[in-house]
Amino acid sequence: MPPELVLTPREMRQADAWTIESGLPGIELMRRAGHAVARAAAEMLTKEARVIVAAGPGQNGGDGFVVATRLAGMGHRVSLGLLGEVGRLAGDAALAAKDWKGAVEPVESLPFAEADLIVDALFGTGLARDLGGAARVAVERMNASGIPVLAVDLPSGLDGETGRVRGLAVKARRTVTFAARKPCHVLMPGRAFCGEVEVADIGIPRVTLEATGGRLFANAPPLWLDRLPKPGLDFHKYDRGHTLVVSGGATRTGAARLAARAALRIGSGLVTVASPPEALGVNAAHLTAIMLRGCDGPEGLHQILQDARLNALVLGPALGAHSGTRAMVAVAAHARRSLVLDADALTSFEGLATELHQVFRHAPAVLTPHDGEFRRLFKGHPDILDPESKIERAHRAAAYTGAVVVLKGPDTVIAAPDGRAAINENGTPYLGTAGSGDTLCGIVAGLMAQGLPAFEAACAGVWIHAEAGASFGPGLIAEDLAELIPGVLRTLLR
Numbered sequence: 001m002p003p004e005l006v007l008t009p010r011e012m013r014q015a016d017a018w019t020i021e022s023g024l025p026g027i028e029l030m031r032r033a034g035h036a037v038a039r040a041a042a043e044m045l046t047k048e049a050r051v052i053v054a055a056g057p058g059q060n061g062g063d064g065f066v067v068a069t070r071l072a073g074m075g076h077r078v079s080l081g082l083l084g085e086v087g088r089l090a091g092d093a094a095l096a097a098k099d100w101k102g103a104v105e106p107v108e109s110l111p112f113a114e115a116d117l118i119v120d121a122l123f124g125t126g127l128a129r130d131l132g133g134a135a136r137v138a139v140e141r142m143n144a145s146g147i148p149v150l151a152v153d154l155p156s157g158l159d160g161e162t163g164r165v166r167g168l169a170v171k172a173r174r175t176v177t178f179a180a181r182k183p184c185h186v187l188m189p190g191r192a193f194c195g196e197v198e199v200a201d202i203g204i205p206r207v208t209l210e211a212t213g214g215r216l217f218a219n220a221p222p223l224w225l226d227r228l229p230k231p232g233l234d235f236h237k238y239d240r241g242h243t244l245v246v247s248g249g250a251t252r253t254g255a256a257r258l259a260a261r262a263a264l265r266i267g268s269g270l271v272t273v274a275s276p277p278e279a280l281g282v283n284a285a286h287l288t289a290i291m292l293r294g295c296d297g298p299e300g301l302h303q304i305l306q307d308a309r310l311n312a313l314v315l316g317p318a319l320g321a322h323s324g325t326r327a328m329v330a331v332a333a334h335a336r337r338s339l340v341l342d343a344d345a346l347t348s349f350e351g352l353a354t355e356l357h358q359v360f361r362h363a364p365a366v367l368t369p370h371d372g373e374f375r376r377l378f379k380g381h382p383d384i385l386d387p388e389s390k391i392e393r394a395h396r397a398a399a400y401t402g403a404v405v406v407l408k409g410p411d412t413v414i415a416a417p418d419g420r421a422a423i424n425e426n427g428t429p430y431l432g433t434a435g436s437g438d439t440l441c442g443i444v445a446g447l448m449a450q451g452l453p454a455f456e457a458a459c460a461g462v463w464i465h466a467e468a469g470a471s472f473g474p475g476l477i478a479e480d481l482a483e484l485i486p487g488v489l490r491t492l493l494r
Protein backbone atom coordinates (compact mmCIF):
# COMPACT_ATOMS: atom_id res chain seq x y z
CA MET A 1 0.00 0.00 0.00
CA PRO A 2 1.48 3.42 -0.91
CA PRO A 3 1.71 6.09 1.81
CA GLU A 4 -1.36 8.26 2.19
CA LEU A 5 -0.91 11.68 0.58
CA VAL A 6 -2.38 14.77 2.21
CA LEU A 7 -2.96 17.69 -0.17
CA THR A 8 -3.19 21.36 0.67
CA PRO A 9 -6.20 23.22 -0.80
CA ARG A 10 -3.91 24.88 -3.32
CA GLU A 11 -2.47 21.54 -4.44
CA MET A 12 -5.99 20.10 -4.63
CA ARG A 13 -7.17 22.95 -6.86
CA GLN A 14 -4.20 22.29 -9.12
CA ALA A 15 -5.00 18.57 -9.24
CA ASP A 16 -8.66 19.39 -10.06
CA ALA A 17 -7.54 21.75 -12.81
CA TRP A 18 -5.14 19.25 -14.39
CA THR A 19 -7.77 16.53 -14.27
CA ILE A 20 -10.25 18.84 -16.00
CA GLU A 21 -7.63 19.83 -18.61
CA SER A 22 -6.96 16.19 -19.30
CA GLY A 23 -10.57 15.79 -20.39
CA LEU A 24 -12.76 15.04 -17.37
CA PRO A 25 -15.27 17.93 -17.19
CA GLY A 26 -15.51 19.83 -13.88
CA ILE A 27 -19.24 19.15 -13.63
CA GLU A 28 -18.48 15.43 -13.82
CA LEU A 29 -16.02 15.77 -10.93
CA MET A 30 -18.66 17.67 -9.00
CA ARG A 31 -21.30 15.01 -9.71
CA ARG A 32 -18.96 12.25 -8.56
CA ALA A 33 -18.21 14.26 -5.43
CA GLY A 34 -21.88 14.87 -4.72
CA HIS A 35 -22.83 11.26 -5.39
CA ALA A 36 -20.17 10.05 -2.96
CA VAL A 37 -21.63 12.32 -0.29
CA ALA A 38 -25.16 11.14 -1.11
CA ARG A 39 -24.02 7.51 -0.69
CA ALA A 40 -22.60 8.35 2.74
CA ALA A 41 -25.82 10.19 3.63
CA ALA A 42 -27.94 7.23 2.57
CA GLU A 43 -25.94 5.02 4.93
CA MET A 44 -26.86 7.36 7.78
CA LEU A 45 -30.58 7.48 6.89
CA THR A 46 -33.65 5.34 7.04
CA LYS A 47 -36.18 5.39 4.19
CA GLU A 48 -37.89 8.69 3.37
CA ALA A 49 -35.94 10.59 5.95
CA ARG A 50 -35.89 14.36 6.14
CA VAL A 51 -32.63 15.90 4.93
CA ILE A 52 -31.67 19.56 5.00
CA VAL A 53 -28.86 20.71 2.72
CA ALA A 54 -27.18 24.04 3.49
CA ALA A 55 -25.41 25.22 0.34
CA GLY A 56 -22.86 28.01 0.09
CA PRO A 57 -22.09 30.48 -2.72
CA GLY A 58 -19.13 28.58 -4.24
CA GLN A 59 -18.39 25.13 -5.63
CA ASN A 60 -18.88 23.45 -2.24
CA GLY A 61 -22.47 24.70 -2.53
CA GLY A 62 -22.52 23.15 -6.02
CA ASP A 63 -21.70 19.79 -4.46
CA GLY A 64 -24.64 20.44 -2.11
CA PHE A 65 -27.04 20.80 -5.06
CA VAL A 66 -25.83 17.47 -6.46
CA VAL A 67 -26.34 15.79 -3.07
CA ALA A 68 -29.85 17.26 -2.74
CA THR A 69 -30.83 16.14 -6.24
CA ARG A 70 -29.49 12.63 -5.66
CA LEU A 71 -31.09 12.16 -2.23
CA ALA A 72 -34.44 13.43 -3.50
CA GLY A 73 -34.14 10.91 -6.34
CA MET A 74 -33.70 8.17 -3.72
CA GLY A 75 -37.01 9.15 -2.14
CA HIS A 76 -35.84 11.23 0.79
CA ARG A 77 -37.61 14.47 1.72
CA VAL A 78 -34.99 17.07 0.95
CA SER A 79 -34.96 20.82 1.61
CA LEU A 80 -32.17 23.03 0.32
CA GLY A 81 -31.17 26.44 1.61
CA LEU A 82 -28.67 28.68 -0.13
CA LEU A 83 -26.40 31.34 1.27
CA GLY A 84 -26.84 34.02 -1.39
CA GLU A 85 -28.78 33.93 -4.64
CA VAL A 86 -29.04 31.20 -7.26
CA GLY A 87 -28.39 33.76 -9.99
CA ARG A 88 -24.96 34.48 -8.55
CA LEU A 89 -23.77 30.89 -8.60
CA ALA A 90 -20.97 30.43 -11.11
CA GLY A 91 -19.28 27.64 -13.05
CA ASP A 92 -20.11 24.05 -12.22
CA ALA A 93 -22.18 25.13 -9.20
CA ALA A 94 -24.55 26.98 -11.54
CA LEU A 95 -24.85 23.84 -13.70
CA ALA A 96 -25.47 21.65 -10.65
CA ALA A 97 -28.16 24.06 -9.41
CA LYS A 98 -30.06 23.68 -12.72
CA ASP A 99 -30.58 19.97 -12.00
CA TRP A 100 -32.26 20.69 -8.65
CA LYS A 101 -36.01 20.79 -9.15
CA GLY A 102 -37.01 21.65 -5.59
CA ALA A 103 -37.33 25.04 -3.93
CA VAL A 104 -34.28 27.08 -2.98
CA GLU A 105 -34.85 28.65 0.42
CA PRO A 106 -32.74 31.27 2.14
CA VAL A 107 -30.31 29.44 4.43
CA GLU A 108 -31.56 31.65 7.28
CA SER A 109 -34.98 30.01 7.29
CA LEU A 110 -33.93 26.34 7.33
CA PRO A 111 -35.55 24.40 10.22
CA PHE A 112 -32.43 22.40 11.07
CA ALA A 113 -33.87 20.91 14.26
CA GLU A 114 -36.59 19.14 12.22
CA ALA A 115 -34.13 17.20 10.05
CA ASP A 116 -32.88 13.63 10.40
CA LEU A 117 -29.64 14.68 8.75
CA ILE A 118 -28.03 18.00 7.86
CA VAL A 119 -25.68 18.18 4.88
CA ASP A 120 -23.16 20.98 5.33
CA ALA A 121 -22.17 22.32 1.91
CA LEU A 122 -21.60 25.93 2.94
CA PHE A 123 -17.84 26.21 2.45
CA GLY A 124 -15.03 23.90 1.50
CA THR A 125 -11.47 24.70 0.58
CA GLY A 126 -12.40 28.20 -0.61
CA LEU A 127 -13.21 29.71 2.79
CA ALA A 128 -11.41 33.03 2.64
CA ARG A 129 -12.21 34.79 5.92
CA ASP A 130 -13.83 34.33 9.33
CA LEU A 131 -17.50 33.43 9.35
CA GLY A 132 -19.87 36.32 9.87
CA GLY A 133 -23.47 37.31 9.19
CA ALA A 134 -25.88 34.70 7.83
CA ALA A 135 -23.11 32.07 7.44
CA ARG A 136 -22.21 32.31 11.09
CA VAL A 137 -25.84 32.17 12.20
CA ALA A 138 -26.44 29.12 10.00
CA VAL A 139 -23.47 27.28 11.56
CA GLU A 140 -24.57 28.26 15.07
CA ARG A 141 -28.04 26.89 14.39
CA MET A 142 -26.72 23.68 12.83
CA ASN A 143 -24.51 23.01 15.85
CA ALA A 144 -27.26 23.89 18.32
CA SER A 145 -29.78 21.58 16.62
CA GLY A 146 -28.11 18.40 17.88
CA ILE A 147 -28.93 16.75 14.50
CA PRO A 148 -26.11 14.72 12.87
CA VAL A 149 -24.20 16.70 10.26
CA LEU A 150 -22.52 15.25 7.20
CA ALA A 151 -19.88 17.69 5.96
CA VAL A 152 -19.06 18.04 2.27
CA ASP A 153 -15.27 18.11 1.81
CA LEU A 154 -14.69 19.69 5.21
CA PRO A 155 -16.76 21.13 8.05
CA SER A 156 -17.59 24.73 7.14
CA GLY A 157 -15.58 27.23 9.14
CA LEU A 158 -12.36 25.21 9.13
CA ASP A 159 -9.38 26.55 7.28
CA GLY A 160 -8.45 23.73 4.92
CA GLU A 161 -4.74 24.38 5.06
CA THR A 162 -4.19 24.92 8.79
CA GLY A 163 -7.09 23.20 10.52
CA ARG A 164 -7.77 26.46 12.33
CA VAL A 165 -11.34 27.43 13.19
CA ARG A 166 -12.24 30.67 11.44
CA GLY A 167 -14.49 32.10 14.13
CA LEU A 168 -16.84 29.14 14.28
CA ALA A 169 -17.04 25.75 12.59
CA VAL A 170 -19.56 23.00 11.98
CA LYS A 171 -19.22 20.04 14.31
CA ALA A 172 -19.68 17.15 11.89
CA ARG A 173 -20.58 13.52 12.59
CA ARG A 174 -18.98 12.48 9.35
CA THR A 175 -17.04 14.17 6.52
CA VAL A 176 -16.65 13.04 2.93
CA THR A 177 -13.67 14.59 1.22
CA PHE A 178 -12.41 14.07 -2.30
CA ALA A 179 -9.26 12.43 -3.72
CA ALA A 180 -7.13 13.04 -0.60
CA ARG A 181 -7.42 14.35 2.93
CA LYS A 182 -6.48 17.97 3.47
CA PRO A 183 -4.41 19.20 6.45
CA CYS A 184 -7.58 20.30 8.30
CA HIS A 185 -8.70 16.66 8.55
CA VAL A 186 -5.50 15.66 10.31
CA LEU A 187 -4.27 18.74 12.19
CA MET A 188 -5.84 19.93 15.41
CA PRO A 189 -8.22 21.49 16.16
CA GLY A 190 -9.72 20.73 12.73
CA ARG A 191 -9.52 16.95 13.14
CA ALA A 192 -11.84 17.15 16.14
CA PHE A 193 -14.58 18.80 14.03
CA CYS A 194 -14.61 16.27 11.18
CA GLY A 195 -16.02 13.15 12.82
CA GLU A 196 -15.33 10.07 10.75
CA VAL A 197 -13.56 11.07 7.52
CA GLU A 198 -14.06 9.23 4.24
CA VAL A 199 -11.94 9.91 1.17
CA ALA A 200 -14.00 9.43 -2.00
CA ASP A 201 -12.30 8.58 -5.27
CA ILE A 202 -13.69 11.00 -7.87
CA GLY A 203 -11.34 9.91 -10.64
CA ILE A 204 -8.29 12.09 -9.98
CA PRO A 205 -5.36 9.74 -10.60
CA ARG A 206 -2.68 9.25 -7.95
CA VAL A 207 0.00 10.44 -10.36
CA THR A 208 -1.79 13.77 -10.56
CA LEU A 209 -1.98 13.99 -6.77
CA GLU A 210 1.71 13.14 -6.55
CA ALA A 211 2.59 15.68 -9.21
CA THR A 212 0.81 18.55 -7.46
CA GLY A 213 1.62 17.53 -3.89
CA GLY A 214 3.47 14.40 -2.98
CA ARG A 215 5.43 15.86 -0.09
CA LEU A 216 2.90 15.76 2.73
CA PHE A 217 1.77 12.46 4.23
CA ALA A 218 -0.34 10.97 6.94
CA ASN A 219 2.17 9.34 9.28
CA ALA A 220 1.38 5.64 9.24
CA PRO A 221 3.31 2.40 8.56
CA PRO A 222 3.06 2.57 4.73
CA LEU A 223 5.34 5.62 4.93
CA TRP A 224 8.25 3.76 6.55
CA LEU A 225 7.45 0.09 7.19
CA ASP A 226 9.75 -1.16 4.42
CA ARG A 227 12.65 0.71 6.08
CA LEU A 228 12.05 -0.76 9.52
CA PRO A 229 15.07 -2.86 10.52
CA LYS A 230 14.67 -6.62 10.52
CA PRO A 231 17.90 -8.25 11.68
CA GLY A 232 19.20 -10.90 9.30
CA LEU A 233 20.14 -14.40 10.52
CA ASP A 234 23.82 -13.56 10.23
CA PHE A 235 23.55 -10.27 12.13
CA HIS A 236 25.34 -9.70 15.40
CA LYS A 237 24.84 -6.87 17.83
CA TYR A 238 27.48 -4.69 16.20
CA ASP A 239 25.45 -4.66 12.99
CA ARG A 240 22.51 -3.16 14.83
CA GLY A 241 24.16 0.09 15.83
CA HIS A 242 25.38 1.58 19.07
CA THR A 243 23.39 4.39 20.67
CA LEU A 244 24.94 6.79 23.16
CA VAL A 245 22.71 8.70 25.59
CA VAL A 246 24.18 11.52 27.62
CA SER A 247 23.00 11.61 31.23
CA GLY A 248 22.35 14.60 33.48
CA GLY A 249 23.95 15.08 36.90
CA ALA A 250 23.57 12.91 40.01
CA THR A 251 19.95 13.91 40.74
CA ARG A 252 18.88 14.04 37.09
CA THR A 253 19.75 10.65 35.60
CA GLY A 254 16.34 9.06 34.96
CA ALA A 255 15.70 10.76 31.61
CA ALA A 256 18.84 9.29 30.04
CA ARG A 257 17.99 5.81 31.28
CA LEU A 258 14.46 6.06 29.86
CA ALA A 259 15.90 7.04 26.48
CA ALA A 260 18.57 4.34 26.67
CA ARG A 261 16.10 1.58 27.47
CA ALA A 262 13.83 2.67 24.60
CA ALA A 263 16.81 2.63 22.21
CA LEU A 264 17.62 -0.92 23.31
CA ARG A 265 13.99 -2.07 23.00
CA ILE A 266 13.65 -0.63 19.48
CA GLY A 267 16.61 -2.76 18.45
CA SER A 268 19.81 -0.78 18.82
CA GLY A 269 22.40 -3.55 19.23
CA LEU A 270 24.30 -1.73 21.97
CA VAL A 271 23.39 1.22 24.13
CA THR A 272 25.69 3.21 26.37
CA VAL A 273 24.85 5.90 28.90
CA ALA A 274 27.53 8.61 29.08
CA SER A 275 27.42 9.85 32.64
CA PRO A 276 29.05 12.76 34.45
CA PRO A 277 31.54 11.34 36.97
CA GLU A 278 29.42 12.29 40.00
CA ALA A 279 26.42 10.37 38.59
CA LEU A 280 28.25 7.14 37.70
CA GLY A 281 27.23 5.47 40.95
CA VAL A 282 23.54 6.15 40.64
CA ASN A 283 23.51 5.20 36.94
CA ALA A 284 25.46 2.00 37.63
CA ALA A 285 22.94 1.01 40.29
CA HIS A 286 20.15 1.07 37.71
CA LEU A 287 21.67 -0.32 34.51
CA THR A 288 22.07 -3.92 33.41
CA ALA A 289 22.13 -4.56 29.66
CA ILE A 290 22.92 -0.92 29.03
CA MET A 291 26.58 0.02 29.31
CA LEU A 292 27.98 2.96 31.22
CA ARG A 293 30.87 5.31 30.62
CA GLY A 294 32.11 8.36 32.44
CA CYS A 295 31.82 11.55 30.46
CA ASP A 296 33.06 14.84 31.79
CA GLY A 297 31.41 17.67 29.84
CA PRO A 298 31.98 18.58 26.18
CA GLU A 299 35.62 17.43 26.24
CA GLY A 300 34.57 14.08 27.67
CA LEU A 301 31.96 13.69 24.96
CA HIS A 302 34.54 14.54 22.33
CA GLN A 303 36.79 11.77 23.69
CA ILE A 304 34.01 9.17 23.73
CA LEU A 305 33.01 10.01 20.17
CA GLN A 306 36.46 9.06 18.97
CA ASP A 307 34.96 5.56 18.94
CA ALA A 308 33.41 5.47 15.48
CA ARG A 309 31.10 2.58 16.38
CA LEU A 310 28.94 4.95 18.44
CA ASN A 311 26.73 5.93 15.54
CA ALA A 312 23.68 7.55 17.17
CA LEU A 313 23.42 10.01 20.01
CA VAL A 314 20.69 11.40 22.28
CA LEU A 315 21.48 14.75 23.76
CA GLY A 316 19.34 17.01 25.89
CA PRO A 317 17.12 15.30 28.46
CA ALA A 318 18.00 16.65 31.94
CA LEU A 319 21.36 18.13 30.87
CA GLY A 320 20.51 21.63 32.09
CA ALA A 321 19.92 24.68 29.91
CA HIS A 322 23.35 26.30 29.93
CA SER A 323 26.46 26.92 27.85
CA GLY A 324 27.94 23.50 28.70
CA THR A 325 24.97 21.86 26.98
CA ARG A 326 25.39 24.13 23.97
CA ALA A 327 29.04 23.11 23.79
CA MET A 328 28.03 19.43 23.85
CA VAL A 329 25.63 20.06 20.95
CA ALA A 330 28.49 21.65 19.04
CA VAL A 331 30.72 18.63 19.74
CA ALA A 332 27.98 16.24 18.64
CA ALA A 333 27.19 18.16 15.45
CA HIS A 334 30.88 18.32 14.61
CA ALA A 335 31.21 14.56 15.13
CA ARG A 336 28.58 14.00 12.42
CA ARG A 337 26.73 11.17 14.12
CA SER A 338 23.01 10.55 13.88
CA LEU A 339 21.72 12.93 16.48
CA VAL A 340 18.51 13.44 18.45
CA LEU A 341 18.24 16.72 20.34
CA ASP A 342 15.50 17.42 22.85
CA ALA A 343 14.67 19.35 26.00
CA ASP A 344 17.70 21.22 27.40
CA ALA A 345 19.70 20.77 24.20
CA LEU A 346 17.01 22.92 22.57
CA THR A 347 16.19 25.24 25.46
CA SER A 348 19.86 26.09 26.03
CA PHE A 349 19.70 27.80 22.63
CA GLU A 350 16.81 30.04 23.71
CA GLY A 351 17.03 33.11 21.49
CA LEU A 352 20.27 31.75 20.00
CA ALA A 353 18.86 29.80 17.07
CA THR A 354 21.25 31.59 14.71
CA GLU A 355 23.95 29.38 16.25
CA LEU A 356 22.06 26.40 14.83
CA HIS A 357 21.65 27.82 11.34
CA GLN A 358 22.46 24.97 8.91
CA VAL A 359 24.48 23.27 11.66
CA PHE A 360 22.90 19.88 11.00
CA ARG A 361 23.08 19.79 7.22
CA HIS A 362 26.04 17.39 7.15
CA ALA A 363 24.64 14.54 9.25
CA PRO A 364 21.22 13.11 10.13
CA ALA A 365 19.71 15.06 13.01
CA VAL A 366 16.26 15.17 14.60
CA LEU A 367 15.03 17.95 16.86
CA THR A 368 11.99 17.05 18.97
CA PRO A 369 10.55 20.24 20.50
CA HIS A 370 7.06 20.64 21.89
CA ASP A 371 5.39 23.99 21.20
CA GLY A 372 6.96 25.78 24.17
CA GLU A 373 10.48 24.58 23.35
CA PHE A 374 9.93 25.49 19.72
CA ARG A 375 8.88 29.04 20.62
CA ARG A 376 11.83 29.49 22.97
CA LEU A 377 14.31 28.11 20.47
CA PHE A 378 13.18 30.29 17.59
CA LYS A 379 12.52 33.43 19.62
CA GLY A 380 13.33 36.38 17.39
CA HIS A 381 12.56 34.41 14.19
CA PRO A 382 9.05 35.53 13.18
CA ASP A 383 9.55 33.92 9.76
CA ILE A 384 9.61 30.55 11.57
CA LEU A 385 7.18 31.23 14.43
CA ASP A 386 4.46 33.23 12.71
CA PRO A 387 3.02 31.00 9.94
CA GLU A 388 -0.46 29.85 10.95
CA SER A 389 0.16 26.38 9.61
CA LYS A 390 1.96 24.06 12.00
CA ILE A 391 3.30 22.23 8.94
CA GLU A 392 4.79 25.45 7.61
CA ARG A 393 6.39 26.29 10.98
CA ALA A 394 8.01 22.86 11.16
CA HIS A 395 9.12 23.12 7.52
CA ARG A 396 10.81 26.43 8.05
CA ALA A 397 12.58 25.27 11.21
CA ALA A 398 13.82 22.19 9.34
CA ALA A 399 15.03 24.25 6.39
CA TYR A 400 16.76 26.69 8.76
CA THR A 401 18.62 24.15 10.88
CA GLY A 402 19.14 21.38 8.35
CA ALA A 403 17.57 18.91 10.79
CA VAL A 404 14.34 16.94 10.76
CA VAL A 405 11.97 18.76 13.10
CA VAL A 406 9.41 16.84 15.15
CA LEU A 407 6.98 19.47 16.38
CA LYS A 408 5.16 17.54 19.08
CA GLY A 409 1.53 17.72 20.18
CA PRO A 410 -1.70 15.80 19.63
CA ASP A 411 -0.99 16.34 15.92
CA THR A 412 2.79 15.93 15.88
CA VAL A 413 4.25 17.21 12.62
CA ILE A 414 7.51 15.74 11.32
CA ALA A 415 9.21 17.93 8.70
CA ALA A 416 12.42 17.29 6.78
CA PRO A 417 14.75 19.92 5.34
CA ASP A 418 14.02 18.53 1.85
CA GLY A 419 10.36 19.61 2.10
CA ARG A 420 8.71 16.33 3.05
CA ALA A 421 6.40 16.32 6.05
CA ALA A 422 4.07 13.94 7.85
CA ILE A 423 1.27 14.48 10.35
CA ASN A 424 0.82 11.95 13.13
CA GLU A 425 -2.62 11.07 14.47
CA ASN A 426 -2.41 7.88 16.55
CA GLY A 427 -1.42 9.69 19.75
CA THR A 428 -3.21 9.59 23.05
CA PRO A 429 -3.44 12.25 25.76
CA TYR A 430 -1.95 9.65 28.14
CA LEU A 431 1.41 10.22 26.43
CA GLY A 432 1.52 13.60 28.16
CA THR A 433 3.43 12.20 31.14
CA ALA A 434 6.88 12.85 32.63
CA GLY A 435 9.63 11.11 30.67
CA SER A 436 7.49 10.31 27.64
CA GLY A 437 9.59 12.64 25.45
CA ASP A 438 12.82 11.04 26.66
CA THR A 439 11.50 7.68 25.53
CA LEU A 440 10.67 9.09 22.12
CA CYS A 441 14.26 10.36 21.76
CA GLY A 442 15.58 6.90 22.52
CA ILE A 443 13.29 5.25 20.00
CA VAL A 444 14.26 7.65 17.21
CA ALA A 445 17.99 7.42 18.00
CA GLY A 446 17.77 3.62 18.23
CA LEU A 447 16.18 3.50 14.78
CA MET A 448 18.84 5.77 13.33
CA ALA A 449 21.53 3.61 14.94
CA GLN A 450 20.13 0.75 12.87
CA GLY A 451 20.44 2.75 9.69
CA LEU A 452 17.10 4.45 9.20
CA PRO A 453 17.37 7.89 7.60
CA ALA A 454 16.39 10.74 9.94
CA PHE A 455 12.95 11.45 8.44
CA GLU A 456 11.86 7.81 8.39
CA ALA A 457 13.30 7.25 11.88
CA ALA A 458 11.43 10.25 13.22
CA CYS A 459 8.15 9.26 11.55
CA ALA A 460 8.40 5.62 12.62
CA GLY A 461 9.54 6.62 16.10
CA VAL A 462 6.65 9.02 16.65
CA TRP A 463 4.12 6.46 15.43
CA ILE A 464 5.52 3.55 17.44
CA HIS A 465 5.78 5.71 20.58
CA ALA A 466 2.16 6.81 20.18
CA GLU A 467 0.95 3.32 19.39
CA ALA A 468 2.68 1.98 22.51
CA GLY A 469 1.05 4.69 24.63
CA ALA A 470 -2.38 4.15 23.11
CA SER A 471 -2.14 0.39 23.64
CA PHE A 472 -1.74 0.98 27.38
CA GLY A 473 -4.17 3.84 27.96
CA PRO A 474 -5.05 5.12 31.44
CA GLY A 475 -2.33 4.94 34.06
CA LEU A 476 0.49 5.03 31.52
CA ILE A 477 3.87 6.12 32.88
CA ALA A 478 7.05 6.59 30.87
CA GLU A 479 8.61 3.42 32.30
CA ASP A 480 5.85 1.41 30.60
CA LEU A 481 6.57 2.76 27.14
CA ALA A 482 9.80 0.92 26.37
CA GLU A 483 8.22 -2.34 27.57
CA LEU A 484 5.32 -1.86 25.14
CA ILE A 485 7.58 -1.46 22.10
CA PRO A 486 8.03 -5.21 21.45
CA GLY A 487 4.26 -5.67 21.14
CA VAL A 488 4.00 -2.84 18.64
CA LEU A 489 6.97 -4.17 16.66
CA ARG A 490 5.56 -7.69 16.67
CA THR A 491 2.36 -6.44 15.04
CA LEU A 492 4.23 -4.27 12.54
CA LEU A 493 6.70 -6.94 11.46
CA ARG A 494 4.19 -9.79 11.32
Ligand SMILES: NC(=O)C1=CN([C@@H]2O[C@H](COP(=O)(O)OP(=O)(O)OC[C@H]3O[C@@H](n4cnc5c(N)ncnc54)[C@H](OP(=O)(O)O)[C@@H]3O)[C@@H](O)[C@H]2O)[C@@H](O)CC1
Binds near residue numbers: 016026058123125129
Ligand atom coordinates in the same frame (compact mmCIF):
# COMPACT_ATOMS: atom_id res chain seq x y z
N1 LIG B 1 -12.52 22.34 -8.32
C1 LIG B 1 -13.34 21.34 -8.66
O1 LIG B 1 -13.48 21.01 -9.78
C2 LIG B 1 -14.05 20.62 -7.62
C3 LIG B 1 -14.38 21.24 -6.44
N2 LIG B 1 -15.15 20.68 -5.55
C4 LIG B 1 -15.71 21.43 -4.45
O2 LIG B 1 -15.38 22.80 -4.56
C5 LIG B 1 -14.98 23.30 -3.30
C6 LIG B 1 -14.14 24.50 -3.47
O3 LIG B 1 -14.92 25.42 -4.14
P1 LIG B 1 -14.59 26.97 -4.10
O4 LIG B 1 -13.19 27.16 -4.48
O5 LIG B 1 -15.61 27.64 -4.90
O6 LIG B 1 -14.71 27.35 -2.57
P2 LIG B 1 -15.90 27.24 -1.52
O7 LIG B 1 -15.38 26.53 -0.35
O8 LIG B 1 -17.15 26.77 -2.10
O9 LIG B 1 -16.09 28.74 -1.02
C7 LIG B 1 -15.92 29.83 -1.87
C8 LIG B 1 -17.15 30.72 -1.85
O10 LIG B 1 -17.42 31.12 -0.52
C9 LIG B 1 -17.32 32.55 -0.42
N3 LIG B 1 -16.72 32.81 0.88
C10 LIG B 1 -15.47 32.49 1.31
N4 LIG B 1 -15.33 32.77 2.61
C11 LIG B 1 -16.53 33.28 3.02
C12 LIG B 1 -17.00 33.73 4.29
N5 LIG B 1 -16.24 33.72 5.40
N6 LIG B 1 -18.27 34.16 4.35
C13 LIG B 1 -19.06 34.19 3.25
N7 LIG B 1 -18.64 33.77 2.04
C14 LIG B 1 -17.40 33.31 1.93
C15 LIG B 1 -16.51 32.97 -1.59
O11 LIG B 1 -16.92 34.26 -1.93
P3 LIG B 1 -15.88 35.47 -2.03
O12 LIG B 1 -14.70 35.19 -1.13
O13 LIG B 1 -15.51 35.51 -3.45
O14 LIG B 1 -16.67 36.62 -1.55
C16 LIG B 1 -16.93 31.95 -2.64
O15 LIG B 1 -18.18 32.31 -3.19
C17 LIG B 1 -14.32 22.13 -2.65
O16 LIG B 1 -14.27 22.28 -1.25
C18 LIG B 1 -15.20 20.99 -3.10
O17 LIG B 1 -16.31 20.89 -2.22
C19 LIG B 1 -15.69 19.35 -5.81
O18 LIG B 1 -16.90 19.55 -6.48
C20 LIG B 1 -14.79 18.52 -6.68
C21 LIG B 1 -14.48 19.22 -7.92
Ligand SMILES: [K+]
Binds near residue numbers: 121152
Ligand atom coordinates in the same frame (compact mmCIF):
# COMPACT_ATOMS: atom_id res chain seq x y z
K1 LIG C 1 -18.62 22.01 3.94
